[in-house]
Amino acid sequence: MTRLLLHACCAPCSLEPMRLLTEEGFEPTICWTNPNIQPADEHDRRLAELRRWCAGNDIPLIEAREDYAAWERGVSPIGARDRERRCRACYALRLAEAVRVAEAEGFDHVATTLAVSPYQLFETCNDVLERLARARGLTPVIRDFRPWYPEATRRSRELGMYRQNYCGCRFSAAEAALDRIRLRDERRAAKHRED
Numbered sequence: 390m391t392r393l394l395l396h397a398c399c400a401p402c403s404l405e406p407m408r409l410l411t412e413e414g415f416e417p418t419i420c421w422t423n424p425n426i427q428p429a430d431e432h433d434r435r436l437a438e439l440r441r442w443c444a445g446n447d448i449p450l451i452e453a454r455e456d457y458a459a460w461e462r463g464v465s466p467i468g469a470r471d472r473e474r475r476c477r478a479c480y481a482l483r484l485a486e487a488v489r490v491a492e493a494e495g496f497d498h499v500a501t502t503l504a505v506s507p508y509q510l511f512e513t514c515n516d517v518l519e520r521l522a523r524a525r526g527l528t529p530v531i532r533d534f535r536p537w538y539p540e541a542t543r544r545s546r547e548l549g550m551y552r553q554n555y556c557g558c559r560f561s562a563a564e565a566a567l568d569r570i571r572l573r574d575e576r577r578a579a580k581h582r583e584d
């Protein structure tokens with residue numbers, strides 16, 4: 390088995406990468422570092438769910454540093470104006486810490502659960518991971534887990550896991566709320582046309 394540090398954004402998104410990477414012959418250790426998650430009780434709820442899942446399945450978990458001030462300095466000023474730039478900066482902050490831990494703890498391989506969700510910026514996320522890992526002489530393990538997102542949703546519901554409905558930051562909470570309103574309005578308009 391090849392040891393791998395798997396940065397995790399939450400428990401539900403970790404389910405399928407853990408299964409698939411293990412089937413591939415990796416031995417993943419989960420790494421939590423997500424100073425983007427707001428408010429604090431939401432952050433703590435996601436972390437508590439991850440801790441429960443790891444403890445219940447004998448999965449090693451490293452809780453790495455979380456620099457909330459760096460997130461506010463480096464990411465929040467971009468705000469809602471430019472999502473690609475904001476998320477790139479956010480991915481970079483979290484994955485930089487993950488690769489630092491990977492190097493310090495003697496891992497050669499590093500991956501992330503971030504791009505499991507089809508709502509994430511897949512290319513941007515992988516580009517950030519690739520650059521940061523290579524800069525430290527690590528091998529980024531990049532896989533397209535998105536086809537397993539419905540299975541992750543099904544399994545996490547079955548396991549009664551806490552499932553959030555926005556990515557993490559306050560901007561994403563507002564964007565997700567707007568998306569839900571837009572979808573609701575589109576459904577209502579479509580129904581109105583049928584009647």
Ligand code: SF4
Nearest residue numbers: 476479556557558561
């Ligand atoms: S939407 Fe998600 S990835 Fe993008 S800045 Fe907010 S928390 Fe970070």
